[in-house]
Amino acid sequence: MDAFTTLTAVAVPLDQANIDTDQIIPARYLGRLRPQQVEGYFHDFRLDPNGRPREGVTLNNPAYKDAKIIVANHNFACGSSRENAVTVMVDNGFRAFIAPSFGDIFFNNCFQNGCLPIRLSADRVARIRVILHELPGAEISIDLPSQTVVGPDGQKDSFEIDPFRKDMLLKGADEVKITLGYEADIAGFEARQRQEMPWL
């Protein structure tokens, strides 16, 4: 997994609340191999039935074309557990997501792919989105070691992250490898469970 330390990049605002993972990648792309999933990226959200860019969709605005950060609204990426929602955004250049709240499974999936989901207050996120609309192409700076985000207005905010997740991201660590290091604990648990729950 790629490490995540700092990121300064263009950020694109998405104002809608409850954007679900079906919008991020429609189900019809899920069965394909990853390279063929790339075009599924917000496909029906961005394009009308004739394949023309929908008006007013920020993701279609060339000013945001280099964006690596999405600034979203409540419950971003709720719904389906499809990890493709993370990978399709990674394959389209994104590494960080800022929102007041996230779909729970998406939030976990981000860490598995070297991405950083950041929760900030709803008011602050709304303010950042307003600025990004006013100044398309404006950048945001994220510093994971110090757990801070500098908005396009220069305001610095701190964010919370589990120390475990932070450490994994900073090192680009392999979670399976780390867990396999706990073999003795896992085997010990299994031995106890065989005694306590023999019906399993």
Add this chain to the structure above:
Amino acid sequence: MTAPRTMFEKIWQRHVVVDRPDGYTLLYIDRHLMHDGSSPAYARLKARGLGLRRPDRAAATPDHYVKTDSRTKDVPDPDHRRLLNDITANCNEAGVTLFDLGDARQGIIHVVGPEQGLSQPGLTLVCGDSHTSTHGALGALAFGIGSSEVTHVMATQCLWQRKPKSMRITVDGTLSPHITGKDIILAIIGKIGAAGAVGYVMEYAGSAIRNLSMEGRLTLCNMSIEAGGRAGMVAPDDITFNYMKGRPFAPKGELWDKAMAFWKTVPTDEGATFDREVTLNAAEIAPMVTWGTSPEDVLSINGRVPDPASAPDAGKQENMKRALEYMDLKPGTPMDSVAVDRVFIGSCTNSRIEDLRAAAAVAKGRKAQIPAWVVAGSGLIKQQAEAEGLDKIFREAGFDWREPGCSMCIGVNGDTGTRGQRIASTSNRNFVGRQGQGVRTHLVSPAMAAAAAVTGHFTDVRKLLG
């Protein structure tokens, strides 16, 4: 004496392998369920030279990509064909129990797990699918995970977790006739919102929940994820134990007695506290219908399409306008006057025998006015329904009686609506494009779906059944 604990707390504590000082826990996973979308996770496991740590704790069935008009794996789409063949090859190689196409036990994984007795009280259970919350109905801690975490569980039988908070939803009182688990969970989501339970494990309690059948509880827990919940659960009781008894993977003989002794300790202790409490009055719950593009956009069948002008803020107003435009609905329209083009009865939410009976009771002696599909949740349910003559009732009413699978809930197998169609669906998500591009989905109970089928518009099922 230890302090009173919630059911969630008890199950969590029992499965801690490692508690790190930084608040992260390595949690043991008792049961891992797989489906035809799990093969990329298995491919990653193999690529790193690993195998399944506990193939004996895994089980699989193809559901997402299977056709519902035949049982062939020779589907036209080469990617789907590969997935359907991979699950067989992978399970054979890894030694995982597989209920494959052609086996009557095949079906939707969240129907098959409980039906086979794989989902049990007090267990931790995961699957690479968000509706894994379903299995919490047995009194298990069950949740959906992404593909990378599926690989992690295959390799280690564990997951790294931060302990979620707890929420109790108490539904007391008596439900009106024909009100189901589906109506309860839609009412709950309407009350707390689609993000209302983010960060929480939900426990459903109260007299109305205690009186729900296992089928009703499975429906209820299934849609916990639609409220944003990490998991949903119901305390095991006699309904649970009677349901478990005799199922193929349930313990037997002396082991049954040992399991029972443990299962009885699983429910929340008297006096245990939750981080959040929500209450609903069962008597106030009517048949529910969604009007928008999030499960929180829901109202009673006797309600009217809401007006964005009534929204509490500009953002919500914008969302409502967008949803109504997509759904092609005008504010103030009575829900029961909205015409429906098509009906889908099925999915991991509502495809169990009780769901089919409820729909058949409405279909009986009536005629479908619009195309209506019935997709049983498993081959065994299909057989049981046929033994009870439900298929005959559906067929005589002009409903299409199909083979088990996820079908029109997600549509990846090709079972989708056409652009502009309005579908009354017993599934779990009314997201934009969920049942096909430009398709408008309204979530309802099986009886309400059947009522829409035989009248051609949303209808309060109580008017048909009295």
